[in-house]
Amino acid sequence: MTLLSIEGLTKRFGGLTAVDRLDMEVSEGTIHALIGPNGSGKTTTFNMISSMLKPSSGRISFDGRNLTNKSPDAVATFGISRTFQQISLFRTMTVLQTTMVGAHLRKKTGLTGILLRTRRFRQQEIEIRQKALESLEVVGLAKMGDRMATELPYGQQRLIEVARALAVGPRLLLLDEPVAGMNPMEIEFMRQLVLKIRSRGVTILLVEHNMDLVMDISDKVTVISSGRKIAEGLPREVRSAPVVVENYLGRGIKVA
Amino acid sequence: MKPSSIVLLVAGLLLFPLIMTHPYYMHLANLILIFALTATGLNVVTGYAGQLSLGHAAFSAIGAYSSALLSMKLGWPFPLALVGSAVIATGFGAILGIPSLRLRGPYLALATAGFSEIIRIIINNWESLTQGSRGIPEIPGPSFLGMAISSERAWYYFLIGFFLVCTLATYRIIHSHLGRAFIALRDNEQAASASGVNPFAYKVIAFAMSAFLSGLAGSLYVHYRAYISPDTFTFAESVAFLSMVVVGGKGTLAGPLVGAAALTLVPDLLSFMKDFKMVFHGILLVLCMMFLPGGLVSLAGTLKQWKPGGPPRRSNFVDAA
Numbered sequence: 001m002t003l004l005s006i007e008g009l010t011k012r013f014g015g016l017t018a019v020d021r022l023d024m025e026v027s028e029g030t031i032h033a034l035i036g037p038n039g040s041g042k043t044t045t046f047n048m049i050s051s052m053l054k055p056s057s058g059r060i061s062f063d064g065r066n067l068t069n070k071s072p073d074a075v076a077t078f079g080i081s082r083t084f085q086q087i088s089l090f091r092t093m094t095v096l097q098t099t100m101v102g103a104h105l106r107k108k109t110g111l112t113g114i115l116l117r118t119r120r121f122r123q124q125e126i127e128i129r130q131k132a133l134e135s136l137e138v139v140g141l142a143k144m145g146d147r148m149a150t151e152l153p154y155g156q157q158r159l160i161e162v163a164r165a166l167a168v169g170p171r172l173l174l175l176d177e178p179v180a181g182m183n184p185m186e187i188e189f190m191r192q193l194v195l196k197i198r199s200r201g202v203t204i205l206l207v208e209h210n211m212d213l214v215m216d217i218s219d220k221v222t223v224i225s226s227g228r229k230i231a232e233g234l235p236r237e238v239r240s241a242p243v244v245v246e247n248y249l250g251r252g253i254k255v256a
Numbered sequence: 257m258k259p260s261s262i263v264l265l266v267a268g269l270l271l272f273p274l275i276m277t278h279p280y281y282m283h284l285a286n287l288i289l290i291f292a293l294t295a296t297g298l299n300v301v302t303g304y305a306g307q308l309s310l311g312h313a314a315f316s317a318i319g320a321y322s323s324a325l326l327s328m329k330l331g332w333p334f335p336l337a338l339v340g341s342a343v344i345a346t347g348f349g350a351i352l353g354i355p356s357l358r359l360r361g362p363y364l365a366l367a368t369a370g371f372s373e374i375i376r377i378i379i380n381n382w383e384s385l386t387q388g389s390r391g392i393p394e395i396p397g398p399s400f401l402g403m404a405i406s407s408e409r410a411w412y413y414f415l416i417g418f419f420l421v422c423t424l425a426t427y428r429i430i431h432s433h434l435g436r437a438f439i440a441l442r443d444n445e446q447a448a449s450a451s452g453v454n455p456f457a458y459k460v461i462a463f464a465m466s467a468f469l470s471g472l473a474g475s476l477y478v479h480y481r482a483y484i485s486p487d488t489f490t491f492a493e494s495v496a497f498l499s500m501v502v503v504g505g506k507g508t509l510a511g512p513l514v515g516a517a518a519l520t521l522v523p524d525l526l527s528f529m530k531d532f533k534m535v536f537h538g539i540l541l542v543l544c545m546m547f548l549p550g551g552l553v554s555l556a557g558t559l560k561q562w563k564p565g566g567p568p569r570r571s572n573f574v575d576a577a
Contacts, residue, residue: 050450076427076452084450090443093436101440105452107433114432115425121432130431168451 003028003203004049006173009058011044011227018044020227022058026172030219033235035205035211037248040225042207043085046176049205050082051075062172081168083161083175085207089149095160099132106131116178122130135166138200139193145190155186162193172203178211191217211249215239223248226242269416273409282408288513288520290477296419296426297469297514302498303506304430305462307356308365310499311372314468317489319345319474320384321379324395324484334398334479341475342468345446349377353460372494377468380486391485392465398479411480416478419513422469427509429465437464439507440504470497503544505551512553 004026011019019041026032034042035049047053049060051072060067062078070078081102090098113121136142139159144152149160156189159243165173175194179187191213198204208214214221217237223238225230225247231238273282298312322341326332332340354369379386386392398405398414405414424554429435437458440448478484496519504515522540526533547556 019330052446052450071454071456072446072449073452073454076450082450084447088444088447090440090447091440092443097436101436101448101453104433104437111429111434114434115312119429127433164447164451167294 001028003063004063006113007059012056018227022229026205028203031198031217032217033206033214035214036224040224045208046174052160071139076168079171080166082174083165083172083176087157089157091150093149095141095147095149096132097150097168098160099135099163100128102164103128103131132167135163138166140164155182170202175206177208179213189192279408282412286411286415289419292474292513292516293419293422293473294470295497295516296422297466298497298527299464299501299512301466303501305438307459308361308369309367310494311368313468313489313493315345315373315470316474317375318348319471319476319513320484323475324478327396331356338475340416342472345471346464346468350460350464353463356459357456376486376490389486395478395482398491415467431445434510434525503551505553508553511551
């Protein structure tokens with residue numbers, strides 16, 4: 001079943017067409033990778049799906065519902081969450097607090113509940129904390145809850161982003177270059193984490209330059225270059241497609 | 257803060273009038289409490305939600321004038337006038353929150369300063385309602401449970417009760433999903449919105465809450481001083497309130513009170529310097545910003561870390577705006 005459907009998606013910045021009539025479908029329960037050379041429009045596409053950017057034209061729908069021109073916070077209510085290429089943590093928050101922001105949509109009370117500390121409010125805070133702890137458990141940071149998020153090493157900061165995105169309770173998780181700058185051990189950990197998240201029923205759309213990882217875990221790969229889709233299919237089909245080798249992977253580079 | 261130190265602090269505040277009996281110091285203490293309440297309001301929007309406001313005196317002016325007019329022209333009793341004026345200020349706060357969606361940092365600060373100037377000009381020129389630049393004298397004082405509050409000491413207890421309740425409310429707001437949303441917006445708006453936090457809604461809420469507290473303080477001020485004029489809450493006061501928040505410690509609960517005390521007492525202590533008083537005051541402010549970017553409240557944490565053999569000194573300032 002198609003979970004996310006993109007039709008004729010286009011983004012122009014002045015004279016530059018960053019994304020050009022992109023069509024793409026992400027099936028539920030899959031790991032779908034979006035790859036392409038630098039500047040090919042991958043992150044722009046991500047930003048349009050999460051409504052950080054408005055498309056110039058085209059349509060995005062999620063589970064049959066129109067997603068175009070919604071606000072970023074509304075996109076989260078649809079069950080879509082994301083991580084950022086540039087680590088985007090809250091610099092005065094602990095790991096747990098940061099992850100609790102991800103569970104923000106579980107709030108159930110208004111000002112009266114907050115001021116009077118009603119049972120409903122306390123229940124809500126327990127649930128939000130529980131969800132955050134559970135997400136931290138998934139990424140293996142359950143013991144780091146009280147540390148300042150920005151004090152942790154780089155690789156773990158990326159994991160906090162994943163935990164915060166998981167706390168939203170997404171059906172679709174957008175991962176923007178999750179292993180950029182990571183060492184081989186951290187990459188292996190992330191590989192297993194992505195598979196684990198998928199096994200929990202979350203669909204994953206991935207932008208990534210690490211071809212070993214992409215070819216290993218993806219169910220489907222879409223290749224774009226200069227904003228246009230140039231190939232799509234199973235990892236092994238895409239890897240050997242001449243147009244992909246020509247435009248992105250390059251000749252003489254062997255992909256394991 | 258540990259519960260024991262909170263109890264100690266509250267006890268100290270309640271016993272203060274028994275030690276400091278001189279009416280002048282009681283008067284200063286009362287002013288500090290009122291300013292601290294305005295600064296607490298400003299701290300919600302600027303310290304926690306990270307939206308810089310240079311127009312907060314306007315909310316106090318709105319609260320003050322509304323309260324004076326409601327009680328004098330409509331004969332509303334003090335508690336009603338107090339709540340009514342704070343509600344009116346809240347409405348203006350929500351309206352001022354709207355541009356904060358598009359304006360950031362210095363641009364928003366300029367918009368808020370412009371707003372406060374517009375309010376001042378309207379008050380100054382709407383003679384039939386506000387008596388213009390002559391101001392409104394002889395505003396009645398409040399009574400509480402049938403007793404008139406008139407002595408400085410009675411006012412002190414009244415104000416401290418108010419301040420503590422408002423601080424408790426602020427504490428509860430900050431330690432809820434609302435407060436987390438404010439701080440998340442301040443630290444990283446994009447990441448906050450991707451987590452489902454609606455930036456627009458929460459900025460408007462922060463402005464409205466902030467205006468409520470500052471409006472409340474304006475109303476208390478006007479009944480305490482029994483006089484209000486367009487010169488009472490001007491741009492200079494807006495800057496002073498912001499200084500209180502920053503000098504005390506923005507984004508901390510105790511910061512506004514500490515800042516209000518420092519900025520009220522220091523000029524008074526320096527009065528022996530005569531004409532050089534304000535120069536010295538300014539120098540102290542600059543030094544404070546240079547060496548204590550986390551405000552005076554950060555001093556407590558810094559001193560703790562200076563203990564010989566203690567953990568290495570580390571900056572852990574809660575930074576904002």
